[in-house]
Amino acid sequence: METEKIQLKKENETYLITLYGKALDSRTKNPILNDTFADAVIRKIDFDFEKLKTPKGAEVSLPVRAKHFDGWTREFLAAHPDSIVLNLGCGLDSRVFRIDPPAGIRWYDVDLPDVIELRRHLYPECHDCFLIGSSVTDPGWLDSIPGDRPVIVVAEGLLQYLTEQDVIALFSRITGKFPKGQIIFDAYSLNMIRFVMLLAAARRSRPSLLWGMGDPRKLETAVPRLRLVTEISFLTMPELVERLSPSRARRAMSRLMGPFVKKMVRHFRYEF
Numbered sequence: 623m624e625t626e627k628i629q630l631k632k633e634n635e636t637y638l639i640t641l642y643g644k645a646l647d648s649r650t651k652n653p654i655l656n657d658t659f660a661d662a663v664i665r666k667i668d669f670d671f672e673k674l675k676t677p678k679g680a681e682v683s684l685p686v687r688a689k690h691f692d693g694w695t696r697e698f699l700a701a702h703p704d705s706i707v708l709n710l711g712c713g714l715d716s717r718v719f720r721i722d723p724p725a726g727i728r729w730y731d732v733d734l735p736d737v738i739e740l741r742r743h744l745y746p747e748c749h750d751c752f753l754i755g756s757s758v759t760d761p762g763w764l765d766s767i768p769g770d771r772p773v774i775v776v777a778e779g780l781l782q783y784l785t786e787q788d789v790i791a792l793f794s795r796i797t798g799k800f801p802k803g804q805i806i807f808d809a810y811s812l813n814m815i816r817f818v819m820l821l822a823a824a825r826r827s828r829p830s831l832l833w834g835m836g837d838p839r840k841l842e843t844a845v846p847r848l849r850l851v852t853e854i855s856f857l858t859m860p861e862l863v864e865r866l867s868p869s870r871a872r873r874a875m876s877r878l879m880g881p882f883v884k885k886m887v888r889h890f891r892y893e894f
């Protein structure tokens with residue numbers, strides 16, 4: 623029996639694009655992430671996903687990105703079996719189901735109230751998983767979370783929508799609350815953000831992206847408990863290059879471009 627499909631209140635939201643990219647990957651013969659949960663969720667929504675403004679190659683780049691953050695999360699959980707996961711700006715991402723954390727882990731998915739409301743309709747409840755509908759810039763959402771365990775904070779595809787002040791305040795609150803942990807996230811370069819700002823100014827519109835990362839050591843000064851552990855250039859990640867540039871000629875071209883795009887998008891892992 624066909625169940626009634628969920629209607630969307632807002633279309634063209636960024637979390638629909640990231641969900642769709644992962645669903646498309648799961649339909650291929652040789653998937654990168656194989657997020658069958660994403661595909662199942664898409665089928666529950668009454669919306670033509672073909673209409674989305676999905677960037678070229680999103681069915682590769684988004685699963686590669688998510689797989690990389692899943693890997694870092696799994697590593698942390700294996701080393702800290704009593705930890706807390708804060709998946710910030712979770713959107714409709716199914717990380718909690720992909721990772722399926724063992725008993726002992728408490729998992730919090732956090733996003734704006736309307737997104738969390740939609741999530742409640744689309745995903746089943748799971749043991750020791752909690753949904754928080756709040757802006758991450760609101761200091762109150764952390765109050766209900768116990769602060770006596772190690773924490774891993776995943777902020778995938780989120781921080782570019784916040785201001786620098788908000789990012790620093792968020793990280794300061796987190797490092798002030800938990801005894802130890804890691805914060806993992808992706809960030810655009812300052813040049814990329816400047817370009818987006820200029821484009822928005824020319825169009826007299828609001829810029830779509832606000833925060834970018836210059837020297838990652840500066841974050842250690844702004845949030846003194848943080849230490850940079852890993853910095854990875856996303857656009858030159860072997861799996862991404864191989865999938866996006868299947869021919870030898872295109873791979874050689876990617877290698878040539880490497881130094882120019884190295885800092886455009888990076889993945890960071892800080893610890894405290």
Ligand SMILES: C[S@@+](CC[C@H](N)C(=O)[O-])C[C@H]1O[C@@H](n2cnc3c(N)ncnc32)[C@H](O)[C@@H]1O
Binds near residue numbers: 640714737757777779
């Ligand atoms: C590009 S989507 C990424 C979703 C998910 N992390 C993924 O990779 O599929 C960005 C998400 O950040 C959320 N977001 C943006 N600003 C936020 C804020 N101030 N507080 C909480 N979530 C926010 C949006 O609602 C959206 O779900």
